[in-house]
Amino acid sequence: MYMGKEIKTIIKEMRRHIGATTATVQHEDPFRVLIATVLSQRTRDENTGKAAEALFKKYNTPKKLARARVTDIEKLIRPSGFYKVKARRVKEISKILLDNYNGRVPEDIESLLKLPGVGRKTANCVLVYAFGTPSIPVDTHVHRISNRLGLVHTKTPAQTEAALMKSVPKRYWLTVNELMVKFGQRVCKPIKPRCGICKLKKICRYYRSKAH
Numbered sequence: 780m781y782m783g784k785e786i787k788t789i790i791k792e793m794r795r796h797i798g799a800t801t802a803t804v805q806h807e808d809p810f811r812v813l814i815a816t817v818l819s820q821r822t823r824d825e826n827t828g829k830a831a832e833a834l835f836k837k838y839n840t841p842k843k844l845a846r847a848r849v850t851d852i853e854k855l856i857r858p859s860g861f862y863k864v865k866a867r868r869v870k871e872i873s874k875i876l877l878d879n880y881n882g883r884v885p886e887d888i889e890s891l892l893k894l895p896g897v898g899r900k901t902a903n904c905v906l907v908y909a910f911g912t913p914s915i916p917v918d919t920h921v922h923r924i925s926n927r928l929g930l931v932h933t934k935t936p937a938q939t940e941a942a943l944m945k946s947v948p949k950r951y952w953l954t955v956n957e958l959m960v961k962f963g964q965r966v967c968k969p970i971k972p973r974c975g976i977c978k979l980k981k982i983c984r985y986y987r988s989k990a991h
């Protein structure tokens with residue numbers, strides 16, 4: 780089990796790798812965060828960016844998106860993949876926000892989880908990136924890196940989230956997702972992690988298990 784001091788070292792070294800010295804999370808429009816995170820499911824960041832930009836150019840509020848034609852939404856978000864399912868979901872979400880939440884995105888995880896297509900990762904992303912509420916969104920990067928380092932020993936992202944919430948001090952929760960996603964894209968890649976340049980190899984369980 781990692782101690783507070785080691786967690787601090789992990790956070791510090793990841794920040795050095797990605798070139799950030801302080802928490803870099805900025806709070807954005809909750810509606811955009813929610814819809815863009817739904818669009819980001821099962822696709823790459825660049826595809827999400829293109830789809831979200833096209834969509835918000837035309838429909839940037841729950842009211843406008845709830846009234847939009849599904850076929851038009853499909854056309855705009857096509858780069859995100861699974862665009863037929865996602866188009867229906869974002870329209871439905873917009874309607875629910877209008878009908879049940881006065882056009883606002885709810886700030887509690889229970890309400891967020893009731894929205895169509897919103898699982899724990901998406902809900903936690905909204906809490907962190909829209910509201911600055913300490914939470915740990917666990918995507919494939921966070922799940923993989925946490926297990927490689929030995930921070931957790933888990934099989935599913937939900938288990939990883941629960942384990943990280945126990946082992947990582949709350950003051951770091953807001954930055955864990957951003958740090959690990961960037962660290963996972965640049966250093967601890969899914970295939971062929973760049974252990975040679977990694978400043979965490981001394982304490983990394985995966986690296987040590989490979990008997991370097």
Ligand code: SF4
Pocket residue numbers: 927928966967968972973974975977978979980983984985986
């Ligand atoms: S040593 Fe390798 S496996 Fe461990 S965190 Fe660094 S890049 Fe990932």
